[in-house]
Amino acid sequence: MFKPKAIYYEKEILEYPLGKQLMEQYEDVPKVEIENHNNIEEMRKKENKEFPYMKQNLIIGVRKTHKFVENHKTSDYLVPYTSSGCTASCMYCYLVCNYNKCAYLRLFVNREQMLEKIIKTANKSEKELTFEIGSNSDLILENTITGNLPWTIENFKNVEKGHLTFPTKFDMVDDILPLDHKEKVTVRVSVNPEEIINKVEFGTSRLRGRIEAINKLKEAGYKVGILIAPVILVENWKELYLELIQRLSQELSEKVKKDAFFEIIFMTYSFVHTKINEEAFPNAINLYSKEMMTGRGRGKYMYKNDIRKDGEIFLREQMQKYFPNNKIEYIV
Numbered sequence: 001m002f003k004p005k006a007i008y009y010e011k012e013i014l015e016y017p018l019g020k021q022l023m024e025q026y027e028d029v030p031k032v033e034i035e036n037h038n039n040i041e042e043m044r045k046k047e048n049k050e051f052p053y054m055k056q057n058l059i060i061g062v063r064k065t066h067k068f069v070e071n072h073k074t075s076d077y078l079v080p081y082t083s084s085g086c087t088a089s090c091m092y093c094y095l096v097c098n099y100n101k102c103a104y105l106r107l108f109v110n111r112e113q114m115l116e117k118i119i120k121t122a123n124k125s126e127k128e129l130t131f132e133i134g135s136n137s138d139l140i141l142e143n144t145i146t147g148n149l150p151w152t153i154e155n156f157k158n159v160e161k162g163h164l165t166f167p168t169k170f171d172m173v174d175d176i177l178p179l180d181h182k183e184k185v186t187v188r189v190s191v192n193p194e195e196i197i198n199k200v201e202f203g204t205s206r207l208r209g210r211i212e213a214i215n216k217l218k219e220a221g222y223k224v225g226i227l228i229a230p231v232i233l234v235e236n237w238k239e240l241y242l243e244l245i246q247r248l249s250q251e252l253s254e255k256v257k258k259d260a261f262f263e264i265i266f267m268t269y270s271f272v273h274t275k276i277n278e279e280a281f282p283n284a285i286n287l288y289s290k291e292m293m294t295g296r297g298r299g300k301y302m303y304k305n306d307i308r309k310d311g312e313i314f315l316r317e318q319m320q321k322y323f324p325n326n327k328i329e330y331i332v
């Protein structure tokens with residue numbers, strides 16, 4: 001389990017069972033009381049090069065905003081849930097766009113309130129809704145600290161309507177395997193070539209572990225999805241992604257191959273990433289390419305259309321060859 005250097009906490013967390021549990025769990029870790037998890041002055045003032053060290057802390061608070069955002073990919077709503085941020089440091093992490101260098105792991109202890117809102121919305125709706133509960137963090141990682149996933153699944157499984165989904169780059173799924181989830185949860189495991197995991201996705205699980213996790217989840221009856229994401233067009237990308245797809249086709253179980261779906265997402269990047277990464281990880285590879293990328297507003301970059309299109313054609317061809325029966329939900 002993650003052992004933080006220090007815990008920054010709002011004192012209201014002690015009014016919640018999970019807050020008390022976490023404070024006991026980390027009894028021997030230094031604590032700093034804070035007013036508001038969104039504004040920790042000490043953290044805001046740190047230099048970019050401190051980014052990986054900042055991630056060694058844990059912030060615990062009460063989530064105050066509970067706004068659901070409509071979504072049209074693999075869910076109907078993106079839902080703020082029990083955490084934001086992460087202890088890992090993928091160099092492209094989308095959370096850095098939202099939280100800048102404060103993309104450290106924050107846990108929110110008012111989980112009863114958050115799950116209740118999901119359940120009410122699900123029950124009120126005429127159609128069956130899917131809620132994406134992991135768009136702000138990695139719940140498999142978070143679960144190793146809070147045990148929130150078994151709690152969530154146990155409390156959601158008998159709800160009349162609705163479905164939960166979340167993505168992950170971690171393989172610590174054993175906790176949720178024995179649960180009676182009643183097929184109400186889809187876990188989407190994100191994969192990348194091992195070389196890219198090593199060079200870019202610092203602190204996440206290895207490819208082998210992620211593939212094993214997919215097989216185990218399927219065996220336990222979960223619906224599973226596979227994200228090839230983000231596709232990063234490094235020099236030898238064709239070779240790497242072909243190897244990845246071949247390896248998936250060899251190592252995924254027949255059960256997974258029968259009905260798992262895919263999502264494919266090309267990397268987007270930003271000026272903020274460039275600044276933080278060059279100071280925090282000076283020896284890492286540079287993910288920004290002036291030749292291959294173009295702006296897409298507010299300091300964000302994406303691969304140029306023709307380059308992305310070439311990538312898409314290549315990936316569709318390989319997927320057609322190795323996974324002819326599996327649906328690609330989208331490529332963006």
Ligand code: SF4
Binds near residue numbers: 087090
């Ligand atoms: S695992 Fe996910 S949330 Fe964590 S740093 Fe990587 S992309 Fe961000």
